[in-house]
Amino acid sequence: MRLPQRAESLRHCRPAGRRAALSYLETMVSAALISMVVIAACRVLAGSAHGLLVSEALLHGAQLADELMAEVLTQPYEDRDEPGGFGLEAGESGTSRSEFDDVDDYNGWDASPPQAKNGKQLAGYGGYRRTVVVEQVSDSDLQTVVPVGSSSFKRVTVCVYYGSRLVAKRQVVMSRNAEN
Numbered sequence: 001m002r003l004p005q006r007a008e009s010l011r012h013c014r015p016a017g018r019r020a021a022l023s024y025l026e027t028m029v030s031a032a033l034i035s036m037v038v039i040a041a042c043r044v045l046a047g048s049a050h051g052l053l054v055s056e057a058l059l060h061g062a063q064l065a066d067e068l069m070a071e072v073l074t075q076p077y078e079d080r081d082e083p084g085g086f087g088l089e090a091g092e093s094g095t096s097r098s099e100f101d102d103v104d105d106y107n108g109w110d111a112s113p114p115q116a117k118n119g120k121q122l123a124g125y126g127g128y129r130r131t132v133v134v135e136q137v138s139d140s141d142l143q144t145v146v147p148v149g150s151s152s153f154k155r156v157t158v159c160v161y162y163g164s165r166l167v168a169k170r171q172v173v174m175s176r177n178a179e180n
Contacts, residue, residue: 060125061160061167064114068130069158069170071117075103077154077176086136086148095119103154103174107134114160129161142173152176 022030079102082089087107092099096119100106112129114122136151138144145155153173160168 057162057165057167060128061162064122064125064128064130065158065160065168065170068114068132069156069172071097072103072106072132072156072158073172073174075100075105077174078102078104103156104134106132106156108132112161127162128167131159131161133157133159137173 079085079089086104088105089101092101092105097106097109097115097117098119100117109132110129114125114128114130116122133156135145135155135157136148137153137155138146139151139153142153142155153175155171155173158168158170159166
């Protein structure tokens with residue numbers, strides 16, 4: 001029996017014993033390539049999400065630093081009742097900023113989570129920490145720390161951390177003479 005002409009021509013297109021379907025090897029190579037593409041896409045998405053979290057932490061850190069620095073800058077250079085002193089005066093506690101009445105009262109302030117001046121926690125800032133350092137600096141070199149009472153300048157540094165990472169830092173130098 002002779003095959004129709006079309007079937008006869010197709011029979012000669014493929015080598016004997018070879019099927020038209022995908023082989024096992026081709027399937028495995030395809031699966032490996034697809035897996036690599038999916039892994040690369042996941043890494044891009046993870047990097048993007050991490051970048052978004054870092055950006056958010058930097059933004060919140062800047063807001064927290066600016067807010068606390070603005071508060072410090074509203075205070076006088078030194079306590080009017082006890083000029084020449086440094087740090088907390090009698091009757092002031094380090095648990096709430098509500099009693100702080102001059103710049104150097106903020107020295108050593110450290111709060112996690114951040115608080116408002118009245119001591120209430122600021123909502124939405126879990127994981128953040130704010131610190132303040134106030135130092136007297138040289139009249140001729142504002143980078144050199146000098147003993148208390150030997151200068152007319154105080155340097156205020158506010159730092160904000162998210163976890164253990166510094167996300168914002170603000171630094172200002174104040175002068176005793178600026179109040180006059």
